[in-house]
Amino acid sequence: MSEIFTLALVFSTIRLATPLVWAAIGGLYSERSGVINVALEGLMLAGAFTAAAVTFYAGSWFIGLIAAVMAGALTAAVLAVACIRFGANEVVAGTAINILFLGLPAVLSGALFLSSGSTPQIPQENLIPAFADVSVLSVLALAVTLATWYVLYRTPFGLRLRAVGENPEAADAAGVRVQRIRYAGVIISGILAAVGGAYLSVGQSSLFTRNMAAGRGFIALAALIFGKWRPVPTMLACLLFGFADAVTIQMQGVAKLPSGEDVPVQFVQMIPYVVTIVVLAGFIGQSRAPGALGVPYVKER
């Protein structure tokens, strides 16, 4: 066992949890405003592809990251207009965005790089820097979590965001512009999820590959629910899922059956998903969602 639980495992956990934290904290802004965000996966992919493509051309991860943020905000704005302005079903609209970003990067990379879904390799010096194996974005993820706590509980915007998510009619009666707050919540979620995506392509890796989010958007959503829509517990939930992922990687080829053979790799790779199911099935009953989550606010006029 000592081969598995090492200091490397701690760093691995942080690395793997980082994109989850960005996406889950992003999702928190949207869901606290009352808009279900199943599009986190698509928003991450949008961020990941844009970051890789722009970094490749511009030769700077910073410009790539800014572009990713803009792509995330734009994509989220589309989702927001569909759900808030036109009252589209939030799950359906979010799923559409997820499907869109399975295909769109493939089309664009074909046009830009004559490849079938991935961007070219980006030189090491142009990637997001890391210190002692910890990426800048990992540190910022912690900062964003704490800042989100402050925004939510210590600013007028946070108070309005929470009120709109719990009881939009009451917020409206109190003079709060419900739609505006919801737009802000969804667009912030797009920005943060896209940063999580950028971390995948130009932080952890050095290129974009097709579907590189690989379900992390959904795991982030699970972490948000497990964290009861609160910033710090949500981050801890992300660390739990990141830890499960890290253990999986460390165990491959190490864990042995009693017969002396390796545990089949497929079983080891099941661990994060089993953890997700167990955690959600076991604890979700105690979790209370924002009162108006998924309920469009349409006024009789």
Add this chain to the structure above:
Amino acid sequence: MLELRGITKRFGRVLANDHIDIRVAPGSIHALVGENGAGKSTAMRIAYGFYTADSGEILVNGRVADIRTPHDAIALGIGMVHQHFMLVPPMTVAENIVLGAEPGTAASLDMKAAIAGIRALSDEFRLAVDPEAPIETLSVGQQQRVELLKALHRRARLLILDEPTAVLTPQEVAEFFAILRRMRDQGRTVVIITHKLSEVLAISDDITVMRDGRVVGVLSTRETSAAEIARLMVGREVLLRVDKAPATPGGVRLQVRDLNVTGPDGSPRLRGISLDVRAGEIVGIAGVEGNGQTELIETLAGLTPRAQVTGRVTVGGRDVTRMNARERREAGVAHIPEDRHRRGLVLSFSLAENAILGVHYRRPAVAGAGGVMLDGHGIDARTDALIRDFDVRPPQRALPARALSGGNQQKLVIGREFSLPPTLLLVSQPTRGVDIGAIEFIHRRIVALRDAGCAVLLVSAELEEATALSDRLLVMHDGRIAGEVDPARATSEQIGLLMTGGGGQTP
């Protein structure tokens, strides 16, 4: 202070406000009265920016005001306390009050200043409430104070109150009126929407009466009477009391012993309820809503999961404690639910389909061997009889229940339940949202059912209704029977004391 001129508002085919004019004098308490659906709330929601009028104009302090959202109305010094409170339950009192008008800067919400400001307002208007308590832990009376503080925090000069006394005990109403007078004496203006005539006469300076979306009378309170207001509201002379002969109770029909019910979250809702209802009597239950009345009726109707119930219930000597809703109906228990939209009707179903809900599995609703087919002729005949006997209008059985007015929907439910036929009637809020004409009809039918020997257990939040209909009156507080009174002799003060849990047993 506030003037509506020629305001017209349509919802689909319904003309909710038809060229109405309302003038509210500054520094007065103005009552806006009318039956349910007369358009009172619509008019005031337009003034508060919740709806926009199709035509007409609003004047505030003599100037034409463009009010499109509540945000605009608040800026003009208008505050509104809605019938259904506009509060965010998990948030604290202070958070609810400052929401949308927060002290401090955009980067930092100054909660200390907020709490201090709220304490000052609380003291000034004697509206005691803990600023740091979450809304969900407060009673409805306290929540109403929060709503008032919310408007005062926004420096409202004009307060619109929609049916503010519906959730209060008689004592709380008296306190509440004292607060309103204090506000008026400080120069604020109050508009109070209500349909309770005694309150109109007690609190208002001027009265505007509405009927069918139109203003039908503008009165000065000093120069009018309850009878005149009622005549204007209904459009004809009305009987303001229930005619009934003394009851001649027979044997015990419903016996409840030590009934305890918990909510889905495990919290106690009914605590050791024991009561008897005899054949041929109406036993009323009064109390502030939310003190277990809903749970009592639903449990007796067989709608509460069995795991949440302990105790014993018998109907006509048969133990029904373990029976489900259908078995209880078979045993003669009819149920007129408090919320006809949630429990009483399927709104998108036709009158005919609604008329057989609950008896859909037996003749005349089904035909053929084994009764697997619905019988169109049997259903139509039953529905036509029901429509005729209970005066359901319009008399078209293919119409969806949604198309009916509240009073006619209620008559449909009552007709269905009465034709069970019941030996025990459980009835909750029989005339909620029902016009005065239909109220008379419903009251007469309930009394007639009693005279035919049925036992009736009646829950009503309207104290006047509960005392007028009941032969014996129980008062519930906090899941218990707080006491029993003689409805013909008890004063509203005595009953009110029991409603708040004080007073114990009254002779």
